[in-house]
Amino acid sequence: MDKKRITVLFLFVAFLIVPICVYAAKSADETQLCLACHGDRALTKKLMNKEILSLYVNSSDFRQSVHAKGGCTGCHSDISMDNHPVVKKIKSKKDYSLSKSKQCTVCHTDAELRKRLPIHSSLAAKGTCVECHGFHSIKSSAVQKTGVPENQYCMTCHSRQLVMKMKSGETLSVLVNESALRKSVHAKLKCTECHSGFSMTQHPMRTHDSKRAYSLQISKNCWKCHEKASQDYESSVHLDMLKRGNSKAPSCTDCHGDHAVVSTKKYRDIGITSCNKCHSDMNSSYEASMHGKAWKKGDEKAPTCASCHSAHNVESTLTTKIKEGCLKCHKEAAKAHTSWLKNPPLTSSSFAEAHFDVVSCVACHSPGAARAIYLSINDRKTGEPLPEEEILKILETDSEGLMQKIDTNADGSIDAKEIWDLFVLLYKKGTTTVFMGKMDVTKATEAHLIGGKAEATRDCEKCHHPNAEFFKDIFLVMKKADGNTRLLQAKQDVLNSIYTIIPARKFYALGSTSITLFDIVFVVALIGGIAVPIAHITFRVITSPLRSLRRMGKGGKK
Amino acid sequence: MTRIYLHPLPIRIWHWVNALGFIILIITGAQIRYPNYFQLMSFEWAVKIHSWLGFILLANYCIWLFYYLLTLKIKIYIPPLHHPIAFAKKALRQAKFYGFGIMVGDENPHHPMPDDKFNPMQQVSYLMIMAALIPVQIITGLFLWDPNLFGPAVNLIGGIQIADMIHIFLWIFFSAFIIVHFYLATLGHTPMAHIIAMFKGYEELHEEHGHGHDEEGHGHGGGPEHAEEHGHSA
Numbered sequence: 001m002d003k004k005r006i007t008v009l010f011l012f013v014a015f016l017i018v019p020i021c022v023y024a025a026k027s028a029d030e031t032q033l034c035l036a037c038h039g040d041r042a043l044t045k046k047l048m049n050k051e052i053l054s055l056y057v058n059s060s061d062f063r064q065s066v067h068a069k070g071g072c073t074g075c076h077s078d079i080s081m082d083n084h085p086v087v088k089k090i091k092s093k094k095d096y097s098l099s100k101s102k103q104c105t106v107c108h109t110d111a112e113l114r115k116r117l118p119i120h121s122s123l124a125a126k127g128t129c130v131e132c133h134g135f136h137s138i139k140s141s142a143v144q145k146t147g148v149p150e151n152q153y154c155m156t157c158h159s160r161q162l163v164m165k166m167k168s169g170e171t172l173s174v175l176v177n178e179s180a181l182r183k184s185v186h187a188k189l190k191c192t193e194c195h196s197g198f199s200m201t202q203h204p205m206r207t208h209d210s211k212r213a214y215s216l217q218i219s220k221n222c223w224k225c226h227e228k229a230s231q232d233y234e235s236s237v238h239l240d241m242l243k244r245g246n247s248k249a250p251s252c253t254d255c256h257g258d259h260a261v262v263s264t265k266k267y268r269d270i271g272i273t274s275c276n277k278c279h280s281d282m283n284s285s286y287e288a289s290m291h292g293k294a295w296k297k298g299d300e301k302a303p304t305c306a307s308c309h310s311a312h313n314v315e316s317t318l319t320t321k322i323k324e325g326c327l328k329c330h331k332e333a334a335k336a337h338t339s340w341l342k343n344p345p346l347t348s349s350s351f352a353e354a355h356f357d358v359v360s361c362v363a364c365h366s367p368g369a370a371r372a373i374y375l376s377i378n379d380r381k382t383g384e385p386l387p388e389e390e391i392l393k394i395l396e397t398d399s400e401g402l403m404q405k406i407d408t409n410a411d412g413s414i415d416a417k418e419i420w421d422l423f424v425l426l427y428k429k430g431t432t433t434v435f436m437g438k439m440d441v442t443k444a445t446e447a448h449l450i451g452g453k454a455e456a457t458r459d460c461e462k463c464h465h466p467n468a469e470f471f472k473d474i475f476l477v478m479k480k481a482d483g484n485t486r487l488l489q490a491k492q493d494v495l496n497s498i499y500t501i502i503p504a505r506k507f508y509a510l511g512s513t514s515i516t517l518f519d520i521v522f523v524v525a526l527i528g529g530i531a532v533p534i535a536h537i538t539f540r541v542i543t544s545p546l547r548s549l550r551r552m553g554k555g556g557k558k
Numbered sequence: 559m560t561r562i563y564l565h566p567l568p569i570r571i572w573h574w575v576n577a578l579g580f581i582i583l584i585i586t587g588a589q590i591r592y593p594n595y596f597q598l599m600s601f602e603w604a605v606k607i608h609s610w611l612g613f614i615l616l617a618n619y620c621i622w623l624f625y626y627l628l629t630l631k632i633k634i635y636i637p638p639l640h641h642p643i644a645f646a647k648k649a650l651r652q653a654k655f656y657g658f659g660i661m662v663g664d665e666n667p668h669h670p671m672p673d674d675k676f677n678p679m680q681q682v683s684y685l686m687i688m689a690a691l692i693p694v695q696i697i698t699g700l701f702l703w704d705p706n707l708f709g710p711a712v713n714l715i716g717g718i719q720i721a722d723m724i725h726i727f728l729w730i731f732f733s734a735f736i737i738v739h740f741y742l743a744t745l746g747h748t749p750m751a752h753i754i755a756m757f758k759g760y761e762e763l764h765e766e767h768g769h770g771h772d773e774e775g776h777g778h779g780g781g782p783e784h785a786e787e788h789g790h791s792a
Binding site: 353464465502547 | 590591592593594601602605606609610613656660661662663702703704705706707713716717718719720721722723726727729730731733734735736737738741
């Protein structure tokens with residue numbers, strides 16, 4: 001019984017081993033035979049696209065490779081010791097490597113690749129195995145990885161023209177420009193410090209909706225190290241726009257690039273070039289300004305876009321104060337303004353600051369720009385302007401219906417009573433508001449045309465006059481979901497009405513926000529004040545005979 | 559003719575500085591508000607003068623306050639609220655005098671004395687002006703003068719537009735008041751009597767020959783004999 005079993009086992013092993021030995025022996029002969037010719041360095045083939053393909057195989061490399069035992073025909077299955085096609089049309093090296101990579105999948109099946117490292121399956125489908133793994137000198141991946149720095153390992157594939165396909169059908173090149181990466185501020189970082197989830201053993205398969213969706217997602221990786229910048233970005237109009245569904249709004253990589261990230265301290269022009277990708281219409285006015293001219297002359301201290309608008313917490317210029325940007329350089333601005341903008345008998349910089357709170361710097365410093373008053377509807381609790389969508393929600397209307405809802409008399413512009421009604425309506429719905437005014441230039445391009453100090457407006461009566469030139473245009477302003485600004489034209493006299501005293505209670509300009517009704521009260525009081533003595537005197541004159549008579553009577557008595 | 563020292567020097571200085579200050583403040587205030595109707599001076603100068611005078615009158619108010627508090631004479635401003643009915647009657651009698659008595663030659667029911675200077679109507683209105691309206695006008699003026707410096711206080715009353723509204727209302731009140739005040743000052747035994755008294759300090763009590771105290775009570779508690787027809791302290 002035992003002998004019988006041993007015999008069966010022997011036969012079984014022999015059945016397995018013999019073909020392998022035969023195959024190996026055959027392979028060894030075959031390899032030797034192939035290398036007889038292909039061991040010649042001069043052996044080449046001219047391809048159809050006129051490229052020269054070397055047919056040389058390094059014998060020792062091949063013998064040490066993981067495929068040595070398979071012999072040449074293990075991969076070059078169309079060639080055998082008996083049959084070597086003489087003419088074989090090959091279009092190009094690329095085409096040839098593609099066709100040879102397909103050969104890999106005969107052994108390395110899709111199922112196996114999916115199981116071991118899923119990314120292979122999608123890469124293999126594109127037929128680029130040889131590009132990463134090499135061909136005749138191929139080693140096992142374990143050997144290949146040994147002693148290889150991580151970045152170099154990643155670059156094995158990513159230095160090649162690889163693409164990632166998106167659900168949208170777009171393709172994203174995942175080629176990493178190695179020389180740019182080495183010059184970048186991130187040169188010393190490992191790839192996996194940004195591309196978390198990846199390692200020399202892990203390469204998850206991911207699918208993204210679109211290139212944009214991917215860049216937005218990858219930007220979040222920057223936040224891990226750049227905490228302060230990310231916090232600033234959180235409060236920016238850009239992130240706000242993204243959150244509201246405007247995918248054109250920039251994320252980190254849109255401004256800073258991806259692998260070629262440069263130091264923003266050394267390359268300050270990123271503060272112009274990156275903004276110009278979207279805001280190129282502002283560039284000519286910036287270049288014409290004294291700031292732009294200084295920058296062009298090479299003044300390192302000259303402000304770029306980011307200097308005033310901030311790099312990360314970029315905010316809407318109409319509904320918030322951009323002056324902080326100006327004051328970064330012009331630190332002594334308030335003090336400097338006290339040379340003429342003062343409140344006697346003291347010279348307090350807080351008086352200048354009171355102006356800065358409601359007048360944008362450019363409203364005075366952009367000579368010739370058109371100005372207007374912008375009333376933003378601020379939530380009293382937060383002090384922040386209510387965005388359009390919140391107002392729409394409270395008023396239960398849509399963007400198209402908003403003006404109709406506010407402009408109840410449908411005359412195309414909002415009057416004081418309508419502002420009051422809006423204030424009351426918002427109040428009844430639980431939101432107490434403050435209509436906060438700000439004077440600003442009407443065109444964003446003009447905002448950048450900042451001139452010299454001598455050109456700035458110093459004429460107080462441009463604002464402080466009942467017919468103030470700068471108070472002719474008044475708008476209700478609100479931030480739209482897409483980051484743009486919604487303006488609703490108001491009537492010129494809205495700020496002179498008793499209806500706006502409460503809504504716009506924190507906005508006041510001496511001389512120009514005077515309440516007309518109070519002028520009437522003044523005149524009536526003045527007339528009254530004069531009329532009382534006149535009437536009294538008149539009665540005294542009329543009654544003087546009475547007094548004379550009485551005096552005479554009293555005298556008579558005596 | 560008897561003379562009583564009704565207006566001590568600090569009060570006379572305070573009064574005339576205040577009077578002049580008020581008039582100029584009213585005018586510069588109007589200039590700031592109505593540059594399109596008249597142009598006595600530029601906006602800048604109107605603001606400059608208005609601000610300076612505001613502070614001068616603030617200091618002046620302090621002179622008044624300290625004088626009256628330190629000398630305890632502040633009580634002449636305080637109506638006798640412990641006798642409200644008697645006070646109301648006196649006030650009514652005073653109003654009746656201005657509205658009717660003065661026409662028919664009645665004697666002024668009130669006879670000013672250093673410790674009982676004001677008639678009930680004056681007492682109420684001056685107390686209101688000195689204790690409330692002028693301080694409020696000064697405070698709102700300060701708010702408008704530098705809204706940032708007084709930011710928290712400005713927010714407390716709602717906002718700068720509210721401060722302006724109060725300041726304007728009081729400006730309107732004082733404009734009308736000063737006219738009436740000036741007219742009432744001319745109702746002494748001669749039109750200039752009270753005005754001169756406010757310069758010299760002494761009020762002349764004019765006695766008409768043979769004129770005894772008739773129907774009205776005196777109410778000045780043993781002062782000099784009073785025979786003025788309608789003596790009044792403005």
